[in-house]
Amino acid sequence: MTEAAISTRGLRKTYRTRRGRKVVAVQGLDLDVPTGGVHGFLGPNGSGKTTSIRMLLGLVRADAGTMTVFGKPVPARLPEVVGRVGAIVESPKFFPAFTGRKNLQLLAEAIDVPRTKVDEVLEQTSLGDRGDDKFRAYSLGMKQRLAIAATLLKEPDLLIFDEPTNGLDPAGIREIRETMRGLGDQGRTVLVSSHILAEVEQVADTVSIIGHGRLLASGTVAEVIGTGTAATVRLPWTTTKQRPES
Numbered sequence: 425m426t427e428a429a430i431s432t433r434g435l436r437k438t439y440r441t442r443r444g445r446k447v448v449a450v451q452g453l454d455l456d457v458p459t460g461g462v463h464g465f466l467g468p469n470g471s472g473k474t475t476s477i478r479m480l481l482g483l484v485r486a487d488a489g490t491m492t493v494f495g496k497p498v499p500a501r502l503p504e505v506v507g508r509v510g511a512i513v514e515s516p517k518f519f520p521a522f523t524g525r526k527n528l529q530l531l532a533e534a535i536d537v538p539r540t541k542v543d544e545v546l547e548q549t550s551l552g553d554r555g556d557d558k559f560r561a562y563s564l565g566m567k568q569r570l571a572i573a574a575t576l577l578k579e580p581d582l583l584i585f586d587e588p589t590n591g592l593d594p595a596g597i598r599e600i601r602e603t604m605r606g607l608g609d610q611g612r613t614v615l616v617s618s619h620i621l622a623e624v625e626q627v628a629d630t631v632s633i634i635g636h637g638r639l640l641a642s643g644t645v646a647e648v649i650g651t652g653t654a655a656t657v658r659l660p661w662t663t664t665k666q667r668p669e670s
């Protein structure tokens with residue numbers, strides 16, 4: 425069996441607010457992300473997706489549970505796999521007065537990647553003909569694609585995107601979706617979180633549904649969102665207004 429790109433068992437995180445109130449964000453999450461293709465991490469707002477991703481990346485400390493990335497326990501052995509992982513968990517910072525290309529060239533230099541790679545990643549994210557425009561002139565979708573281009577500079581095997589289409593118009597959403605699909609088709613592993621069922625359905629091969637910090641269902645999109653498991657799992661949207669139009 426191929427090694428899972430990501431695996432978590434019994435992952436837990438409780439936050440304490442400034443007023444001392446406890447917020448249970450993740451409560452015993454068992455997540456398995458297979459290697460290769462696009463895996464949707466689907467759940468309504470506040471279900472614990474960002475917290476789980478931040479724990480995987482060593483940005484938030486887990487209270488309990490185990491996690492592996494490409495078989496290495498994290499965060500203990502994160503340095504061994506960090507070079508294989510690219511992530512966008514918040515809006516990345518670029519210099520507004522520099523072109524997209526110049527921003528990427530600076531990054532490439534910083535991480536010791538040949539400058540020729542910049543053209544390649546601009547093409548991969550459909551920014552080839554806009555690389556010489558200033559970053560501040562980019563649309564939100566183009567800014568997000570430049571962020572993806574930046575993560576691609578080091579050719580990661582695993583890409584983690586937290587709600588990458590938030591705030592984008594339908595054209596922007598489509599472009600990000602196509603970029604993610606292209607990466608999955610190249611054999612890379614893409615983990616993408618979303619609260620929009622229809623969006624995950626359109627891009628993912630496999631999906632895990634999370635609700636209140638727990639795994640509710642996992643499998644191929646056809647199994648989980650199609651006619652199969654979804655019918656037997658009370659999807660978290662059914663009780664909220666967050667169920668998207670499909």
Ligand SMILES: Nc1ncnc2c1ncn2[C@@H]1O[C@H](COP(=O)(O)OP(=O)(O)OP(=O)(O)O)[C@@H](O)[C@H]1O
Nearest residue numbers: 439441447449468469470471472473474475476619
């Ligand atoms: N730093 C924090 N301090 C206190 N509570 C937090 C903190 N970060 C997240 N939470 C709470 O933890 C729960 C899970 O939040 P999280 O952001 O992980 O969910 P999410 O599924 O990513 O939601 P969204 O789609 O809205 O980003 C929520 O109730 C949230 O309010």
